[in-house]
Amino acid sequence: MTLLEQLGDIAKRGVDLLEEAHAASSLPLPADQARMVRRTAAAFLSPTSHSRYQSRALAAARRNQHSLETLALIARRSRGISEPTKRWQFREKLCATAGTTAQISRAATRLLRELNPPPEREDGGRRIMHGEKTTLSFTGPAAEMADIWAAAKSDPLAWLTGSRAAAPATVTTNVIIELPDYLKILTGDGDDIRLAMTNGATISGAELVRRTLAGAGLFTLIHPERGPVNLYRTRQASPKQRRMLEAEGARCAWPACRRPASECQAHHLLEYSRGGLTHPENMALLCPYHNSINGLPGRGRMARIRGRIAWLPPVRHHADKDSNDKNRNFATGTKARAPGPPVFTGRARTGPTAAVP
Structure with a gap:
């Protein structure tokens, strides 16, 4: 061997x-x-x-x-x-x-x-020195730490050093609002309202809404008659405005369309060129195709009726030789027929969203 x-x-x-x-x-x-x-x-x-x-x-x-x-x-x-x-x-x-x-x-x-499962970690922080470098680690509830990491991951050092100063103690104050002013704020006219605060300062109605909702996460304010309220004037819908529109419906607002909201465009119900505001009450989410045909002859159009998004059927015409008919369209030689009833596709004021045919 x-x-x-x-x-x-x-x-x-x-x-x-x-x-x-x-x-x-x-x-x-x-x-x-x-x-x-x-x-x-x-x-x-x-x-x-x-x-x-x-x-x-x-x-x-x-x-x-x-x-x-x-x-x-x-x-x-x-x-x-x-x-x-x-x-x-x-x-x-x-x-x-x-x-x-x-x-x-x-x-x-x-x-x-x-046999020996790891012990549950306690909330807290830890610092490890590496000569000229230092590592910081933090432990906390998974959901809260996920939110922190989402905000900091692109540049953790800038996030820590740029905006993590200790917050001063919060002072609670009252804001005095008269009922007519409150109603104006709800309808989106808060920029012109000046409100007195018990700490001696004044604040606009729009700023009050921004401050009140700043810490509430995704928060949609819906007026019972005019739909979602926003306070900004721009042509393109902001991310916040899109989230408000998505609260009305998770899909394209055109009847029977199933394109998800994430693939839709923010459509102005009253065209921006005609003075339509970029407020959620004047917008609806439409997929690119239905956004392009909205308002074209024979295709119908979107509108907001009593605070709800609806599709209005087109006004149809047919040939008619009676020149005395007051409904006659003399430019086209056709007679207008009454349109059908609107089809509601937006969020109902109470209860679930109306069914889409």
């Missing part, structure tokens, strides 16, 4: 090596290796009150031909288990597991997680 063949045979006899080392008074090995062998032998062969576990573990290790290296790993990973029964159960399971030392190591990691 060659030396390599002998080495291969010895590698499969880890238990035999431990038994011989445990009985020997000295070991003809380098000091560090001798110390490892003796500690492993003591772990597996020292007298114990769990002798049945010990016998089964040794038999399984011999059956699986575990090497001395594998047995040393099992002994080392088991030292962190303080309860004797669990420690021997851990050893027995790993000795009964076939595989290489690396495979046994992965199995040991899984077993340790089951």
Whole structure:
């Protein structure tokens, strides 16, 4: 038998090596290796009150031909288990597991997680110094930390240093609003309203709404007659305005269209070029196709009726030779027919959104 063949045979006899080392008074090995062998032998062969576990573990290790290296790993990973029964159960399971030392190591990691699950982390922060660099870590409720990370992830250092100064103590004040002014604010005319505050300052109605809703997240204010209220004058709908429109409907407002709101455009019910305001009360979400045909002859148009988005059927014409008919369109030589009833597709004032045919 060659030396390599002998080495291969010895590698499969880890238990035999431990038994011989445990009985020997000295070991003809380098000091560090001798110390490892003796500690492993003591772990597996020292007298114990769990002798049945010990016998089964040794038999399984011999059956699986575990090497001395594998047995040393099992002994080392088991030292962190303080309860004797669990420690021997851990050893027995790993000795009964076939595989290489690396495979046994992965199995040991899984077993340790089951026996000693990690403790629940406490809220707080931690600083780690790295010479000229420092790492900060924070622990808190998952939902709140997700919001923080969403705001900070693009440039965490700028987020921390640029806007994280301690907030001053909040002073609560009352705002005095007369009922007529309150109604004007609800209809979107708050810029012209000046309100007195009990701390001596004055504030516009529009600013009051912005301050009141600033910490409320996604908040949609809907007037019972005019629909969603906004306080800005721009041509393009802002992200906030789009969110308000999405609160009215999750899809294109055109009847029977199923395009999601995320793929729709903010359409002015009264065209911007004709003085239509970029307020949610004057807008509806339409997919690009229905936005392009809205108002064309024979296609109908979108409108807001009593605060709800609706589709108005087109006014149809037919030929008529009666020149005395007051409904006759002399430019086209046709007679107008009364349009059909509107089809409501927007949010109802009370109850669920009306069904779309």
